[in-house]
Amino acid sequence: MTDKYHEDKVSISLKLQELSPVDDLYENQSTDNQCISMKEDKYESLCPISTVHTQEYSSLDNITQSNNDSVGLPFNPKEWLINDSITGKLRPPRQNEFLYHLLEDSRYSSYLCWLDRNEGLFKIHEPDQVTTLWTKVKNRQTTGIMDYDTFARGIRYYYKSGSMMKTHKKYTFRFRMSMNIIS
DNA sequence: GACCCGGAAGAGGG
């Protein structure tokens, strides 16, 4: 069981830029505040970085449920660990990996959702909740207060590397992976 | 006022 867990985590470490082209998108294309809804099987095939489902986690024998977040969702730190393809070791996710994982998990659909999956475009609806969750996932000891502005600065760091692109819209960000999906 | 953007410096971990 644990091995399966680790195998699944390998897929999570996939580089975002290397995602395969999308062949289908289940509609209800949104404008601003609506989210895209997708059939679960397609959803999974589109999103290789996060393929471990809640039910699978719950059956893992050596995973312990820890504290919950502020709205009652269970938070399991091990759930967020990434199996680094280079070192072969589990590590906390990077910020873009965290966001992608979050978008993949329907439990967090109230926090953020896709505006246009083909474009890699998504919007954060609960910036404070996302920031709080990021703090838990990263579990980094810092002196200052992690607020949305700090969290967003971390995202903007990816503009330089090309992993993400500017949208100039409120709470809205875009994964670079969309370029591959479109082409 | 709230948010976006990006420079600069520094912290933490591998």
Place this chain on the structure above:
DNA sequence: GCCCTCTTCCGGGT
């Protein structure tokens, strides 16, 4: 010590 990935702070723009 070096590098990567943030984190913190901040000034300017929308």
